[in-house]
Amino acid sequence: MKVLTVVGARPQFIKAAMVSHEFQQRDDIEEILVHTGQHFDRNMSELFFEQMTIPRPRYNLGVSGGSHTVMTARMMLGLETVIQEESPDLVLLFGDTNSTLAAALTAVKMRIPIAHVEAGPRSRSLKNAEEANRVCTDHLGSVLFAATESGLRNLAEEGLGERAFLVGDLMYDAFLHYSDVVDSETFQPVLVSIDGNPIEIPPHYCYLTCHRSENTENLNALSEILLAASALPYPVIYPVHPRALDLARDVVSCCKLDSIVLAEPVGYLESIFLTKHAAHVITDSGGVQREAFFAKVPCTVPMTIFVWPEIMVDGRCVLVPPERGKIESVLNRTQRIDDDYLPFGDGRAAGRIVDVLSGCSEEVL
Ligand code: UDP
Known part of the structure; x- marks a missing residue:
């Protein structure tokens, strides 16, 4: 065939x-x-x-x-x-x-x-x-x-x-398969800032990805999301999708959001590494949401719609409108992990x- x-x-x-x-x-x-x-x-x-x-x-x-x-x-x-x-x-x-x-x-x-x-x-x-x-x-x-x-x-x-x-x-297949690679001691994630400088990954950080058109068509939603993320007590690593680059740069510089680290989009292995080691994930990506769930890392989704109901359980993934106060109010929640729950x-x-x-x-x- x-x-x-x-x-x-x-x-x-x-x-x-x-x-x-x-x-x-x-x-x-x-x-x-x-x-x-x-x-x-x-x-x-x-x-x-x-x-x-x-x-x-x-x-x-x-x-x-x-x-x-x-x-x-x-x-x-x-x-x-x-x-x-x-x-x-x-x-x-x-x-x-x-x-x-x-x-x-x-x-x-x-x-x-x-x-x-x-x-x-x-x-x-x-x-x-x-x-x-x-x-x-x-x-x-x-x-x-x-x-x-x-x-x-x-x-x-x-x-x-x-x-x-x-x-x-298939995202779960890939996550399990490539976890072996990113968990090995020899794996060196490569991260580069949007200005071309190498980024060292801090011990505690939030991994943020945001590129849905709903959140990047104008300044409003993206600035609310980045302002909320910048309230976290650790840095936020944001590899920026080309679609959102100009807007993200504007928001970070106008609002002086020093804890938000804007990076070039990363490879798949780096993305899995960043997810697995993050203290929190904030994302509007369907793939990254599921990967945070696979990695058992709490995830906040600043959107009003969702397509993966199975991850919205036990505080593991929370859907919240892209508004600063509402996002901030859910970032410090605790999640409950049921190891037998494998919906993927x-x-x-x-x-x-x-x-x-x-x-x-x-x-x-
Ligand atoms: N991803 C990546 N590099 C990045 C951001 C995301 O490799 O800088 C990976 C992520 O781990 C996931 C996939 O890309 O496996 C998700 O793609 P995207 O967010 O573009 O699309 P969606 O899943 O929302 O359709």
């Missing part, structure tokens, strides 16, 4: 890495990797391919920037040519980015079946930029892989239960995904 995997953004490289490694163990599936170009900076793309030994993409469409519509349309044009050239049996997609939606629309128009990994999360708000991408892709998909029970339930409620498989979360599977999602794909009947293909 020939599988065309389409990736474009940081979290997709991580998920695709785990499935690609599994494909390499089997001889019944040939994988062709396509990078749309959505994330293109070295620290947002190349570094992940190196750290996670992801095979080089055969195609890079070089599509980045522009409005959501322009980006999606240009990706579709590029993908049509690739699909014509490769005639895959299946298109494999991850998550909820513009690259995911563009590939889903192109594949369905060209009558190529779609397998969608991380199907089922729902914010139930179309104001959330990713919601349309995930809902449309799930409804166009022939095989849907849910990471959690709640995702599976959402798919069933939308009449998609018969094509859905509960496999666990057992770290073997990739194997299950590839088993299902290998067994896909002629009917699906």
Whole structure:
């Protein structure tokens, strides 16, 4: 079987890495990797391919920037040519980015079946930029892989239960696998400030990531979040997504937030290291939220919507509107850890995904 995997953004490289490694163990599936170009900076793309030994993409469409519509349309044009050239049996997609939606629309128009990994999360708000991408892709998909029970339930409620498989979360696979690397004494995390200086990681710190459009479209939300974080009694390490860089720099310098350390985006291994050793995580990233949960580090999510209900338990992850006072009021809570509570599977999602794909009947293909 020939599988065309389409990736474009940081979290997709991580998920695709785990499935690609599994494909390499089997001889019944040939994988062709396509990078749309959505994330293109070295620290947002190349570094992940190196750290996670992801095979080089055969195609890079070089599509980045522009409005959501322009980006999606240009990706579709590029993908049509690739699909014509490769005639895959299946298109494999991850998550909820513009690259995911563009590939889903192109594949369905060209009558190529779609397998969608991380199907089922729902914010139930179309104001959330990713919601349309995930809902449309799930409804166009022939095989849907849910990471959690709640995702599976959402798919069933939308009449998609018969094509859905509960496999666990690839982010958990990756976290367990790469924890061995970052826990080893030889691992040296590399962190660089936005001014190009090396950053030494302090013994106590908060790891902060913030890039959702809801929080970075204007100064308001981001300044509330950074002001709240700066009230913590230890430094805050914030590797800044390129989308938020200008705004973050402005807020930190205008409000003189000396405890906030602005860094270049870090590699996956550094991100896992920072999460595991943090006193607290503040993030609007779906991936970092789950990683804080895996690492048993308390996490505060300054958002009004969420898609991973399973982590919002026992004070472990708390959703709070992006308002300074409200954020500050939850930062010093205690969490309760139930070691038997493992809602993201057992770290073997990739194997299950590839088993299902290998067994896909002629009917699906
Ligand atoms: N991440 C990273 N470097 C960073 C920030 C995040 O490697 O500077 C990792 C993080 O550990 C997680 C993934 O990127 O595995 C999450 O990606 P992102 O926050 O861009 O997307 P989301 O998960 O919100 O879709």
